[in-house]
Amino acid sequence: MPLDESLMPHKTALLSALEANDRARLDAQLPELRSADIAEILQELLEDDDVLRGRALLACLPLERRASVIGHLHAEEQLVIAEAMGDDVLLAVLEEMGADERTDLFKVLGEDRREALLRRMARQEREELKRLASYEEGTAGALMTSDYVAIPTGMTVSRAMMRVRQTAPDAETVYQLYVIDPEGCLAGTMSLRQLMVARPGARVDELMIRDVIHAAVDTPQEEVARLVARYDLLAVPVVDETRRLVGIVTHDDAMDVVESEATEDIHKGMSIGQLEDGVSRVPLASLYRKRVTWLVLLVFGNLFSGAGIAYFEDTIAAQVALVFFLPLLIGSGGNAGAQAATLMVRGMATGDVGVKDWGKLLGRELLVAGSLGLTMALAVAPIGVIRAGEAVALVVAVSMIAIVLFGSLLGMCLPFVLDRLGWDPATASAPLVTTLIDASGVLIYFGFATLMLSAG
Amino acid sequence: MPLDESLMPHKTALLSALEANDRARLDAQLPELRSADIAEILQELLEDDDVLRGRALLACLPLERRASVIGHLHAEEQLVIAEAMGDDVLLAVLEEMGADERTDLFKVLGEDRREALLRRMARQEREELKRLASYEEGTAGALMTSDYVAIPTGMTVSRAMMRVRQTAPDAETVYQLYVIDPEGCLAGTMSLRQLMVARPGARVDELMIRDVIHAAVDTPQEEVARLVARYDLLAVPVVDETRRLVGIVTHDDAMDVVESEATEDIHKGMSIGQLEDGVSRVPLASLYRKRVTWLVLLVFGNLFSGAGIAYFEDTIAAQVALVFFLPLLIGSGGNAGAQAATLMVRGMATGDVGVKDWGKLLGRELLVAGSLGLTMALAVAPIGVIRAGEAVALVVAVSMIAIVLFGSLLGMCLPFVLDRLGWDPATASAPLVTTLIDASGVLIYFGFATLMLSAG
Known part of the structure; x- marks a missing residue:
């Protein structure tokens, strides 16, 4: 979490007061800031491994404030702070927190520390904390507070x-x-x-x-x-x-x-698995794992494009100029298809689009994608003429319309099909859709080329 | 907005009561439902152009409830309902609404209707409404209410x-x-x-x-x-x-x-402009316009890939088998690069990533992308050997590492560069990033091929 610009002067003032061990200046500065802001400054200090100054800063805060600031920290930094505290202080901090924040802080602690703390709590308090900590992450139970x-x-x-x-x-x-x-x-x-x-x-x-x-x-x-x-x-x-x-x-x-x-959802749209923390903080091994699965799967998916090309090797060898337009055509189809898929997936996530709207949306996509394909064909046709003559230009233009139309409809329908199969519609990510369209685009393009150029 | 499953029995009961003009049954059904739910049912009726039953439904509601339900409708349906109302009723409904909802409803009306209504309002009320309606959409002024x-x-x-x-x-x-x-x-x-x-x-x-x-x-x-x-x-x-x-x-x-x-943000990530309504409701011409701009721009971007291929035509003609691996390599680079760009753009939007984190994130991406490239190279190498022999397999593997690494770094850096230039980092959309990586991938792959295969 980067430090908000407006906090910088406060941070500088705070740090210099900390450095000088000037308690009076600290006490003057701190009430100016809200807990969320102090937490952001503290978070920065701890991320820079400046635990000493972080602790000194916390020590200047009254207990209630301290609990509130700690509640705003990320899990990793909460652990650092908790480990630097004795059981007495930590118990007092936990006491000051709301039930939901207390549970979150409790959950970052190690098994031994937890047991030690629980032993020192009153029975009711202990049962309450154990209960709240027992709910599965991502459920109402893990999110709720008992302070109502x-x-x-x-x-x-x-x-x-x-x-x-x-x-x-x-x-x-x-x-x-x-x-x-x-x-x-x-x-x-x-x-x-x-x-x-x-x-x-x-x-x-x-x-x-x-x-x-x-x-x-x-x-x-x-x-x-x-x-x-x-x-x-x-x-x-x-x-x-x-x-x-x-x-x-x-x-x-x-x-x-x-x-x-x-x-x-945004990450899923690029075939990235659910990260347990922000991208700048998540462990590298985890970031690798969450990205690699689909990337490798799609390497194999892309082999279909290769196979398509191999199948049409004669057509290509006879007219190498065709390859010039290949990235352009499959790229355009992929872009249009990824747009269509994204519109559907987000619409389904927000409740704007339902499975029963499928028919109506198909009709709409047909019209829009047709217009898009036509526009893009008109854009690419002159280049085709200049580069490879009218015959190839016609193949390219016709292929463009067909690929954009097919790609868009595929992108649009895939989320519905996945949903019907009981999968998450968001699995219809941009990389998956473009890979599918790449393979189909190769077949469509070289298919038209073989047909139209050999006939001509 | 699709009708929530749980609402279906209520809707059926409501509609049959409406059909039978059974006021007693309607009056029994309606209090069971919340305004947001009645609005969803009404929205459905109006989307199916069933204005008659929609109006009959509204007529059964007490004025306060009616105002609340109308406040939940989309702009288009609000207009349909407002047009079917006389000035007296509409004024009464506006009166019942909170200031922010009143302003929103007022803004969907035509110029003449607005003037007619304003003339019949008390001076203070009129000035208030004109003031609230004057703020630009997307600002605090347009979002706020004066009921505090x-x-x-x-x-x-x-x-x-x-x-x-x-x-x-x-x-x-x-x-x-x-x-x-x-x-x-x-x-x-x-x-x-x-x-x-x-x-x-x-x-x-x-x-x-x-x-x-x-x-x-x-x-x-x-x-x-x-x-x-x-x-x-x-x-x-x-x-x-x-x-x-x-x-x-x-x-x-x-x-x-x-x-x-x-x-x-999700739409921007696929180069789709800001839609004024949900994807199932936005006018087709608008949907076309919001999608076509970047699609056509990227057609021309993709020409660079074509130019790269043309430049290496001799290498390709000498070893047509190379083309088999082209979609796979540039596709993989594009996927990894789009992932990296998306992680940065979302991180910047939520405040998790700041411009000053750039150096640290570059180091992290270097490690992750290197590992990803290596994994994908190992996945593709055996296929290379089987398909085209060891020499080509080596070219493909080395190119895979280079393209994934280059693509990821490009995807990661682009949002920062755009931000630095005063552009929206979200302009680094998946289609833009993959197009850039396609072109670079062609050069990297055939560059390596020319170098390594002619040397061999």
Whole structure:
């Protein structure tokens, strides 16, 4: 994560104050900055292995602030900081954190350290932490926090207001309240806004919405994020198998999911597997593995193009000038096809395109791709004439239309076919589509050439 | 927008009730559904040109609900509905909407209709609407709403609480309050949570945070969204040139921006221009225009590959078997290069990668791409031996390493170079990168072939 330009003067001032061990200047600087900003500066220091100054910086912060800053660090740097802390301090920091950040920090620690810390926690705290840490990454369970405001059924508005006031310092959000029955099951929800304008003597049961939008602990995180986006929610409650309320996923975490899922989709579009961290931070061996699989598979895919060329070796030998136009034709088809595939895959990911739209979209693609092919054929035809005469130019122009049309339709249909087969439509990546079109393009081009030039 | 599976039974029930003109059944069905869901059903009806049933459905909804549902429709369908309404009803619907949705609906109307409606509005309302409609699309101004809670400086906590209660039904969010000075300038902010636990006699000035994270009316929407994501905000206040508070952008709108910006980036990665609507809805002429520009430009880019081939025509004629491996080699280089470019472009868009990281990333890419090239060379070498003998196999293997390495480094560096030149790094799209690598790959491959085979 590069340091934002606007933070640079602050960073310089902070560092020089740290260097001079000038606590007064540090104390003057630090309140100016938000935790996310201090964390960015600290992250930079730690990435440059400047652990000493990083620790000195943290030491200047009050405990609550320190916990918040550590919560913003990446996992690797969290571990560095945690390892430099004694159990007492680390326990105090964990205590200060929200339940979701506490769980994340806990999960980066080694087995031994975790056991040591758990032994020193109160039973309830320990069970809670173990439970939250047990959910699979990428699910609502792993994303949620247990710091929410729960109101028992039957409570009056005025008592619920008191409960909100008491919980205010600790809850992740106090603006959406969850009503639970004696078994702990989610019975309804209401907003603080509703509560504030309600008659103090009314019971929450009379006011709450009973049909609550909720997720299960194993709901994939992208679905949770979609619920937040679709219904403009502040938070989504999460229930276990018995419908007991076990946590909430807040809008800010949902927003991070939208961003990271988009990154994953963009990478998938280039046949890159899911990276566990940013590209500048992920281990090289992992980056290699996530890139190599499809690259090698597609080497073999590309052999079909080679085989096509071998099949038409006589045509090529008779008219070597044809090879001049080969990269151009298969490249153009690949580009148009990758465009079509990308439009479909993203449309399906955002919910803009559904499987049942296939027919309508096919018709549209036919028209657009036909026009694109025609335009590109007109662009390439004069070059064909100049370079190799009218006969070859005609072959090239006709091939261009055919390849662009075929490529676009292939790119458009592939995501639907994959989806139908139960695969991720995003497997229709640009590299896969272009490889398929390369092979088909060779056949189309040299097929037309053999046909049209030998006939002429 | 395809209809969510879970909505299908509701839709069927709704439609049959509509068909039967069974108001009682409709009234029983409708409260079960949320506005976003009813809007999806209505959107479907209107896309199928079933305006009659669409209007009948809307007519069953109370005015407030109707306004909310219309707010969820796409622009095109909003226009269809608005055109079918008289001025009285349309004015009533506009009245019920939040300021941001009202502005959006107003903007889809024709000039004459707008004038007619404005004439019938109260002066303040009219000025407000004209002002909100005047901001450029894609800026904080166009995204913001004017329905926020403003508290004058000097007000006590208890009076501010009263103000919140009064504003609760209308404000977009009551959970973040904005303190303004007598000139209307943003003086500070505080959360409702803070207000609730504060001493009733305290003044908001004592409690508020003065250093407010804010945007200007012309701040690009993606920067506003980034502020919301970075600082986990419920809303970002927006100020005009004189620092006067003019609106807020709420978290739900920021989340929509993150999603639409990701879509734009994904399309850009395939050299597709910014679409004004979803791929299944955008006009065909527009879809053609947004795709054709780069496709035609790259036709000419691909001529360099052709020229390279022409230059080496003698080598090719002497050993036609070489052409077998051409698509494979330039395809592999293009895939690896497009991966590298995509990783950089997305990293730069999310802030994970900065220009100053260039050196470190170059070193990393050198190692990863070297390993990738080596792996792919080992995969292709046996095929080379079988197909064309050891001498050609060696040329192919060496070329593979060189092309993958060169392609990856080119793909990695191009976004940085473009950024340096003041261009959008995302211009380094997969089609551009693969076209550049195609041309270089031809030179590398046949260069090696000429050198190594004539020497042998």
